[in-house]
Amino acid sequence: MAAPLPLPACHATHAGIWIAEAGGEPREATRGEAIARAAETPHILLNAPLVGQRLGYPEISGLDLLELFAFIHPARFAVPTPAGLSRALGLEPPASDADAAAALGRIASALLGTLTGPAWPEREGAWTANATLQRLGWGWAGLIGARLERPERGERMLFARLKQWEEAPERPPPRTVVVSDADARERLAGLTGAIAEPREGQKAMAAAVADIFAPRAKGGSPNMLLAEAGTGIGKTLAYLAPASLWAERAAGTVWVSTFTKALQRQLDAEGARIVPEPAERARRIVVRKGRENYLCLLNLEDAMQGAFAGRAAILAQLAGRWAAYSRDGDMVGGDLPGWLPSLFRRAGAAALTDRRGECVYAGCPHYRRCFIERAERAGREADLVIANHALVMVNAARGRPDAPTRILFDEGHHLFDAADSTFSIALGGQEAIELRRWIVGPEGRSRGRRRGLAARLMDVASYDEEGARALEAAVEAARALPSDGWLQRLAEGAPFGPIEALLAEVRGTVYARAKAQEAGYGLETELAEPDGALVEAAAGALVALDALQKPLAALGRRLEAVLEDAPDWLDSAARARVEGAINGLSWRREALAAWIALLGRVGGSADPDFVDWLAIERVEGREYDVAIHRHWLDPTRPLAQAVLEPAHGVLVTSATLRGSEDWTTAEARTGAVHLPGPVQHFETPSPFDYQQATEVLIVTDIGRNDMAALAGAYARLIEAAGGGTLGLFTAIQRLKAVHARIADRLARAGLPLFAQHVDPIDAGTLVDMFRDDPHASLLGTDALRDGVDVPGDSLRLVVMERVPWPRPTVLHAARRLAYGGSAYDDRAIRARLAQAFGRLIRRQGDRGVFVILSAAMPSRLLSAFPPGVRISRVPLEVAIDRVTERLGEQSVGECVAQPVAQVDQPIDID
Numbered sequence: 001m002a003a004p005l006p007l008p009a010c011h012a013t014h015a016g017i018w019i020a021e022a023g024g025e026p027r028e029a030t031r032g033e034a035i036a037r038a039a040e041t042p043h044i045l046l047n048a049p050l051v052g053q054r055l056g057y058p059e060i061s062g063l064d065l066l067e068l069f070a071f072i073h074p075a076r077f078a079v080p081t082p083a084g085l086s087r088a089l090g091l092e093p094p095a096s097d098a099d100a101a102a103a104l105g106r107i108a109s110a111l112l113g114t115l116t117g118p119a120w121p122e123r124e125g126a127w128t129a130n131a132t133l134q135r136l137g138w139g140w141a142g143l144i145g146a147r148l149e150r151p152e153r154g155e156r157m158l159f160a161r162l163k164q165w166e167e168a169p170e171r172p173p174p175r176t177v178v179v180s181d182a183d184a185r186e187r188l189a190g191l192t193g194a195i196a197e198p199r200e201g202q203k204a205m206a207a208a209v210a211d212i213f214a215p216r217a218k219g220g221s222p223n224m225l226l227a228e229a230g231t232g233i234g235k236t237l238a239y240l241a242p243a244s245l246w247a248e249r250a251a252g253t254v255w256v257s258t259f260t261k262a263l264q265r266q267l268d269a270e271g272a273r274i275v276p277e278p279a280e281r282a283r284r285i286v287v288r289k290g291r292e293n294y295l296c297l298l299n300l301e302d303a304m305q306g307a308f309a310g311r312a313a314i315l316a317q318l319a320g321r322w323a324a325y326s327r328d329g330d331m332v333g334g335d336l337p338g339w340l341p342s343l344f345r346r347a348g349a350a351a352l353t354d355r356r357g358e359c360v361y362a363g364c365p366h367y368r369r370c371f372i373e374r375a376e377r378a379g380r381e382a383d384l385v386i387a388n389h390a391l392v393m394v395n396a397a398r399g400r401p402d403a404p405t406r407i408l409f410d411e412g413h414h415l416f417d418a419a420d421s422t423f424s425i426a427l428g429g430q431e432a433i434e435l436r437r438w439i440v441g442p443e444g445r446s447r448g449r450r451r452g453l454a455a456r457l458m459d460v461a462s463y464d465e466e467g468a469r470a471l472e473a474a475v476e477a478a479r480a481l482p483s484d485g486w487l488q489r490l491a492e493g494a495p496f497g498p499i500e501a502l503l504a505e506v507r508g509t510v511y512a513r514a515k516a517q518e519a520g521y522g523l524e525t526e527l528a529e530p531d532g533a534l535v536e537a538a539a540g541a542l543v544a545l546d547a548l549q550k551p552l553a554a555l556g557r558r559l560e561a562v563l564e565d566a567p568d569w570l571d572s573a574a575r576a577r578v579e580g581a582i583n584g585l586s587w588r589r590e591a592l593a594a595w596i597a598l599l600g601r602v603g604g605s606a607d608p609d610f611v612d613w614l615a616i617e618r619v620e621g622r623e624y625d626v627a628i629h630r631h632w633l634d635p636t637r638p639l640a641q642a643v644l645e646p647a648h649g650v651l652v653t654s655a656t657l658r659g660s661e662d663w664t665t666a667e668a669r670t671g672a673v674h675l676p677g678p679v680q681h682f683e684t685p686s687p688f689d690y691q692q693a694t695e696v697l698i699v700t701d702i703g704r705n706d707m708a709a710l711a712g713a714y715a716r717l718i719e720a721a722g723g724g725t726l727g728l729f730t731a732i733q734r735l736k737a738v739h740a741r742i743a744d745r746l747a748r749a750g751l752p753l754f755a756q757h758v759d760p761i762d763a764g765t766l767v768d769m770f771r772d773d774p775h776a777s778l779l780g781t782d783a784l785r786d787g788v789d790v791p792g793d794s795l796r797l798v799v800m801e802r803v804p805w806p807r808p809t810v811l812h813a814a815r816r817l818a819y820g821g822s823a824y825d826d827r828a829i830r831a832r833l834a835q836a837f838g839r840l841i842r843r844q845g846d847r848g849v850f851v852i853l854s855a856a857m858p859s860r861l862l863s864a865f866p867p868g869v870r871i872s873r874v875p876l877e878v879a880i881d882r883v884t885e886r887l888g889e890q891s892v893g894e895c896v897a898q899p900v901a902q903v904d905q906p907i908d909i910d
C-alpha cells in the first residue's frame with residue numbers, strides 16, 4: 001500500500017464531520033473546528049462544494065480528490081463518493097463515515113502513486129498540463145510535480161494528439177431490400193444467443209418491426225408501427241435485430257432516437273452484441289447529439305490561453321486533459337464526469353461548448369479534429385445512429401442532408417413533449433441577445449477569438465459590394481436587439497431599444513396579471529387583451545425585427561451567389577465557411593420570421609393553431625428571462641409534416657405508449673393521426689409477475705399541507721425499507737422542506753439521503769450515487785420520474801408525495817379545453833403514474849413497493865398500474881408494516897419476491 005500523505009482529511013455528511021490527521025485515527029469534529037482548521041491548513045476533501053454545504057461554509061477550499069482523479073484518470077467513470085473512488089481504484093471501500101475520512105488519504109496516496117508507476121495510460125500530456133496548473137495555483141500541482149518525471153522529449157500539443165476525421169464521398173441512397181419476419185427472428189436469436197432464448201413477445205416484435213423496412217408504397221406515407229412493449233421483453237434487441245439487418249443489406253442508416261440519456265447509454269452498450277469488434281463498432285454504431293453538447297476545441301484553446309481566469313482556468317486545463325482521452329468529446333452525458341463542472345460551480349463548462357452557433361467551420365484551425373464535425377461525418381457512414389428526439393426533429397425540420405429516413409423512436413411516450421419544445425418559439429431576452437452576439441460579435445469585456453458575422457465574412461464583404469452593404473445593414477439593425485445588462489435595465493424601468501422596451505411591457509403585464517405558481521419560480525399569463533402600451537411596444541419591436549430580416553435575406557442571397565460564381569479565393573476552407581454562414585443564416589431567418597408573425601398578432605385575433613403567452617423565468621426569486629412564447633396547440637402536426645412524412649419507415653415504441661387508453665390516443669400523441677396512410681399497431685405485455693413482485697399503497701392519513709407529517713412519513717418509510725427509496729415530488733419547495741427535516745436523522749441511521757435541487761451535484765451523478773449504495777435514497781422531481789434506470793436492490797421503494805396533477809399553465813389550460821377537459825388531465829396523470837411505477841421493476845427478480853402519500857388519489861386513475869397489482873388504501877402505520885415485511889433491511893440483496901400478508905382488501909379499480 002502507498003505511504004500516507006502528510007495531509008489531514010475532512011469528511012462531512014449529514015451525520016457529522018470527521019477529521020483524519022495524516023496517518024492518525026479519524027475523530028469527530030464540530031463545524032466550527034472543521035471550518036477553522038480548513039482555513040489554516042489545506043485538507044483533503046471529496047467534492048468541496050458539497051463539503052462546504054454540509055459545513056455551512058460554501059467558500060471552503062482544499063485539495064479536492066475529484067479534481068485529482070479528473071487529472072490522473074480523465075474520461076474514466078467513478079462514482080464521486082469515498083466508496084465509489086475506492087472501488088474505481090481497486091481499494092477496499094470504507095466501512096463507516098469515520099473510516100471514510102481516513103479513506104480520503106488512502107485514495108490520494110493511491111492516485112498520486114499512479115504517477116510514479118509504469119502503467120498509466122493517461123500519462124501523455126500530464127507534465128505540460130501540470131506545469132500550467134502550477135502557475136495557476138492549483139492545490140495538487142506541487143504534489144503531482146514532485147512525483148512526475150519530466151518527459152525526455154517535449155510532449156505533443158493537445159490538439160496534435162487528437163484524431164483527424166477523413167473526408168468521404170457522399171453515400172449513395174440505400175438499396176431497396178426487404179427484411180423478412182424469418183430473417184428478423186434469426187438475427188434476434190443470434191443477438192440474444194449468448195444470454196438467453198428470445199422470448200415470444202420479443203420475437204413477435206422483431207418480426208413486426210421488420211415490416212417498417214419494406215419499400216414505401218407512397219410518398220408522404222411512411223411504413224409506421226406503434227408498438228407497446230411491456231418492460232422486460234427486451235424491446236431494444238427486438239428492434240435492433242431487423243434494423244441492423246436492413247442497414248447491412250441496404251447500406252443505409254437507421255436512426256434510433258431516445259428521450260433519456262440513460263437509454264442512450266444502454267443502447268450504446270447493446271451495440272457490442274451487434275458488432276463485437278470495438279474498432280468496427282465505433283465505425284458502424286455512432287452516438288449523435290446536438291452540437292451544444294460537444295466540446296468546441298477553439299473555445300477550449302481560447303480558455304486555456306487566457307480567456308478563462310481563476311478557477312475557470314483550472315477547469316479548462318482539466319477539460320483539456322479529458323479532451324485528449326475522450327471517446328467523442330461529448331461534455332453532457334458522455335465520458336466527461338458529470339460531477340466535474342459542478343466542482344467549479346458551473347464556471348466555464350458551458351462556455352467550452354458551441355452554444356451560440358459561432359462555429360467558423362473550415363476557418364477554424366481545429367476543423368479537421370473537431371468533435372462535432374467528426375460525429376456528423378461518422379453518422380453519415382454508420383449503420384446505426386443513436387440520437388435523441390430533439391436532434392432527429394431539428395435535423396428533419398431544417399432539411400439537413402443527413403435527416404433520417406428510417407427512424408426508431410424509443411421512449412415514444414415522450415414524442416409529444418419533444419415535438420412541443422422543438423417546434424415552439426420564444427421571443428425573449430436570452431434568445432434575442434444570442435442573435436445579437438452572433439451578428440455583432442462579443443461586446444464589452446468578453447475575451448477570446450469569437451467574432452461577429454462581419455469578421456467571419458470579411459473576404460466575402462471585400463469581394464462583393466452588395467454583400468458588404470447587406471452585412472453592414474444587418475450589423476446596424478442587430479444593435480436594436482437587447483445587449484448585456486438588459487435584465488437589470490428592465491428591473492430599473494430603463495429599457496434600451498425597441499426589443500428591450502417590448503420585454504419591459506411583457507414583464508409589467510406578467511407581474512400585473514400572473515398568479516404565482518410557487519414562490520420565487522416562473523410566472524406567466526396568457527397573451528390576451530393586451531393593453532395599449534404592450535401593443536405599441538410590439539409594433540415598435542416588429543419594425544426593428546423587420547429591419548433586420550431584410551438585410552439578412554439579402555446577405556443570404558449574396559452568399560449563395562458567391563458560392564455559385566466561385567471566385568479564385570474561394571478555396572475549400574472559405575467555401576465551408578460561407579456554407580456555414582448560409583446554414584446559420586437560414587435557420588436564424590426562420591426564427592426571425594416566426595418572431596415577426598408572433599408580434600403581428602399582438603392585439604389582433606388569436607390563431608387557433610397556437611397558444612401564446614407571456615412569461616418571466618425565475619429561479620428562487622431571481623429573474624433569468626422575459627419572453628413571449630408560442631407553442632402549437634397540437635405539436636404533432638409539424639412533427640408529422642417535418643419528420644414522419646418524409647421518412648420511409650418509422651417505429652414508435654414504449655412500455656407505456658398506449659397505457660390504459662385505446663390506440664386512438666397513441667395515434668394522436670405520436671402524430672400518426674396526421675398521416676395519409678394507416679399505421680400498424682403491436683403490443684406485447686411485460687413478462688414480469690407484478691402481482692407477486694409489487695404492490696401499491698395509498699396512505700390516507702397525511703394531511704395535505706402538514707409538512708411535518710409528510711417529512712415524518714418519508715423518514716419512516718425510508719427507514720422501514722432500509723434505504724433504496726426514490727422520493728418523487730411535484731414541487732421543489734416541498735422537496736427541500738422534507739429534505740431539511742429528515743436528512744440528518746436518516747444519515748445518523750446509516751441511510752444517506754441525496755436530493756436534486758439541494759445537493760450541488762447534477763441529476764445524472766446523483767442517480768449514479770444512489771445506484772451505487774443500496775442504503776441510499778434519492779429525492780427528486782419530474783426528471784427522475786422518467787430518467788432513472790436502476791435495476792436490482794438499489795431501488796425498491798418509490799414514494800410519491802402527491803398525485804402528479806399537471807401544472808396549471810396557460811398551455812395546459814388551452815390543451816385541456818381542446819382535448820377533453822378532465823379526461824385529458826386523467827390521461828396525463830395515468831401516464832405519469834405508469835412511468836413512476838415503471839422505475840420499480842427493471843429486470844426479472846426485482847421487487848418493490850409504490851407508495852402515494854395522498855388520500856386524494858382518485859380511484860379512476862388507478863388503472864395506470866398493471867392489471868392484478870394489489871392496490872390498498874391504508875394508514876401510514878400499516879404502510880410502514882407492509883414495507884418492512886416486503887423490503888426490510890434483512891432482505892436487501894436477496895432480490896426475491898416475498899409473499900404478502902393480507903392486511904386489507906384490494907380496492908376496486910374503475
Ligand code: SF4
Binds near residue numbers: 366372
Ligand atoms: S470547427 Fe467550430 S465547433 Fe469545431 S472546434 Fe472549430 S469552432 Fe469549434
